[in-house]
Amino acid sequence: MTESTDGRPVLVLNAGSSSLKYQLVLPESGAVRAGGVVERIGESGSDVADHSAALSAMTERLRADGVDLDDVPLRAVGHRVVHGGPEFSAPVVIDDGVLDRIRQLSALAPLHNPAAVIGIEAARRHYDVPHVAVFDTAFFSSLPAPASTYAVPRDLAAKHSIRRYGFHGTSHQFVAQATADLLGCPLGDLRQVILHLGNGCSASAVHGGRAVETSMGLTPLQGLVMGTRSGDVDPGLHAYLAREAGMTLDEIDTLLNKKSGVLGLSGVNDFRELVQRVDAGDEDARLAFDVFVHRLKHYVGAYLAILGGADVLVFTAGIGQHSAPVRAAVAEGLAELGIVVDSALNEERSNEARVISPDGSHVVVAVVPTNEELAIARQTADLVG
Ligand code: AMP
DSSP states (O other): OOOOOOOOOOOEEEEOOOOOEEEETTTOOOEEEEEEEEOTTTTTSSOOOOOHHHHHHHHHHHHTTTTTTTTTOOSSEEEEEEEOOOOOOEEOOOOOHHHHHHHGGGTTTTTHHHHHHHHOOOHHHHOOOOOOEETTTTGGGGOHHHHHSSSSOOHHHTTTTOOOOOOOOHHHHHHHHHHHHHHHHHGGGEEEEEEEESEEEEEEEEEEEEEEESSSSTTTSSOOOOSSSOOOTTHHHHHHHHHHHOOOOOHHHHHHHSHHHHHHHSOOHHHHHHHHHHHTTTTHHHHHHHHHHHHHHHHHHHHHHHSSOOOOOEHHHHHHHHHHHHHHHHHOOOGGTTOOOOOOHHOOOOOOEEEOOOOOOOOOEEEEEOOOHHHHHHHHHHHHH
């Protein structure tokens, strides 16, 4: 942890229902003064009763890491908020009205927004500095109407704010710019297909820095196969399960969000373990890997069509940055579309942004690390000045 010369840090908070991730970031240099996660909030037997106690625990841990928040005055706190609904298309300074709106948006993101609200309330009590909400949906508020509109009756959609919102926007936006920097090419000139493959997975098509398609929808359940989420299924599955398996709506929601995806197919959701099982000849793991890759190819093909061809295909997040077998499998058989991966470059281990396609490839294939905390810190600092 280097000492700063470039001003006051931004505290970035990502509050989940039972965890609080934190990072103290100097937005200009990107230096991280400290960071960590407080877990098991509110669980039985845990010392951390609620999010307010989690912030106290965080303050203690920061002190143990040599950072006393009384001596290192904060510039602002940046909060990751999953759902910004129809109105939040950019970061916003949080006041009581904004907090109320984020609370109301819990109907659209019942698994995510309530925790963010509790985290924001606790942090506003603890830190008397500007608080900024950075929304996971904001980057995709630019989706053209044909991409954001579901083919359901328009009055119903308007009444209930039903549209494709997209998520992981902070990451896709950061990676789009970082890829342009890597290639030494203006962002405005690039057609990019970006694959964010972490615990949650999403794809985007970005044209000239503007998002024109993404795989997630009204909720973060749509699209790619994920660790525990099914991604795309026939919408008829819900009614079928209700009728044939006697399941309630909540049970179906839990099934598709928490028990499906790679976990549901193979019994494990950590991708490292999945790949180990594939190598050991486990057939369930093999099928999970193949379904994961098949869905990815489906979206890559779709986005090449949406963009009228791509200049670059980008892999990011835990799986995208670290799993050479996934990258190789996605590119396999796509040479006619201009997508080729150089196996030696692909196998190289590195935490740096890098190109893994051969020189002169029609489509550049790149691995570009995401950094959502830094993106949130920068957007927060830009807003509060
Ligand atoms: P993230 O949400 O970006 O932290 O990504 C988490 C996912 O990345 C988990 O499924 C991890 O198993 C996966 N992951 C992390 N490191 C590796 C690796 N070396 N190889 C394959 N998957 C990895």
